Amino acid sequence: MNNPATINRRYPLRPCTMVYILLVSLTLITWQLCRMGVSGLDFALLVLVFALIKGALIGDYYMALRGIGSLWRWTIMIWLLIIGLLITLAFVTAA
Amino acid sequence: MAELLVFAVFFSAYAFTRASHVELFNTYQLSLDTDAALINTLALITSSYFVMRAVAAIREEKSKQCIHWLLAALLMGFVFLMVKSGEYAHHYQQGINLRTNLFYMFYLSLTFFHFMHVIMGMVILAAVAVKAKQGHYSASEHTGVETGASYWHMVDLVWLILFPLVYVMR
Numbered sequence: 001m002n003n004p005a006t007i008n009r010r011y012p013l014r015p016c017t018m019v020y021i022l023l024v025s026l027t028l029i030t031w032q033l034c035r036m037g038v039s040g041l042d043f044a045l046l047v048l049v050f051a052l053i054k055g056a057l058i059g060d061y062y063m064a065l066r067g068i069g070s071l072w073r074w075t076i077m078i079w080l081l082i083i084g085l086l087i088t089l090a091f092v093t094a095a
Numbered sequence: 096m097a098e099l100l101v102f103a104v105f106f107s108a109y110a111f112t113r114a115s116h117v118e119l120f121n122t123y124q125l126s127l128d129t130d131a132a133l134i135n136t137l138a139l140i141t142s143s144y145f146v147m148r149a150v151a152a153i154r155e156e157k158s159k160q161c162i163h164w165l166l167a168a169l170l171m172g173f174v175f176l177m178v179k180s181g182e183y184a185h186h187y188q189q190g191i192n193l194r195t196n197l198f199y200m201f202y203l204s205l206t207f208f209h210f211m212h213v214i215m216g217m218v219i220l221a222a223v224a225v226k227a228k229q230g231h232y233s234a235s236e237h238t239g240v241e242t243g244a245s246y247w248h249m250v251d252l253v254w255l256i257l258f259p260l261v262y263v264m265r
Contacts, residue, residue, distance in 0.1 A: 020144045031133045034263045044264040051259045058252050062147045090110030094117045
């Protein structure tokens with residue numbers, strides 16, 4: 001299994017550091033959109049997708065579950081999928 | 096696993112209750128401090144990164160580095176607790192409690208339940224750091240570090256859903 005925290009000579013940054021930058025970027029975009037007063041179903045679902053992507057990145061890279069297809073990886077992914085579907089359903093119902 | 100299920104139920108209950116009280120939830124959501132939530136999100140993401148580096152360090156037999164990364168993660172945990180406590184103090188001064196309305200009932204319950212998990216995670220990380228200092232972990236045997244790290248990542252994972260759901264989505 002590749003360790004995401006190990007330096008890969010092909011890239012200037014460790015994979016986990018690149019994931020960290022991506023997580024921070026998605027968080028800042030979410031916060032900035034919120035500060036701009038953006039609202040509505042499209043916005044809510046976009047922010048939800050960002051959150052689910054971040055969750056999957058945490059599972060795959062921080063927990064290092066990527067590529068091993070373990071029960072834990074599927075537990076995290078199915079948890080995210082179910083949460084995403086239920087929240088989407090609730091927000092669509094409310095719209 | 097059990098914690099993830101409980102949080103899933105909490106998130107669903109929040110979302111479906113909101114569907115029946117959209118105006119109430121949208122109005123009171125605006126009273127929350129999104130800047131504090133941003134700082135807390137960054138603190139948890141950063142602490143998770145530090146924990147991951149701690150696991151990588153012990154895998155390379157670098158026990159001292161592992162301890163330093165764990166202490167840095169704990170520091171980020173303290174940042175989270177301080178900022179969140181400040182938010183709770185502000186709400187308390189305004190006379191807001193669980194009975195104020197449905198939105199605050201969910202907001203306070205959800206965030207406080209998560210707050211307790213952060214404290215638990217910090218206790219685990221501190222215990223792991225102490226054991227690492229005592230030389231209990233090596234490149235070949237570091238299950239304790241990985242278990243503590245997984246718990247901390249779970250705490251981070253839950254917050255990554257909680258932050259947009261409670262503070263941002265409307």
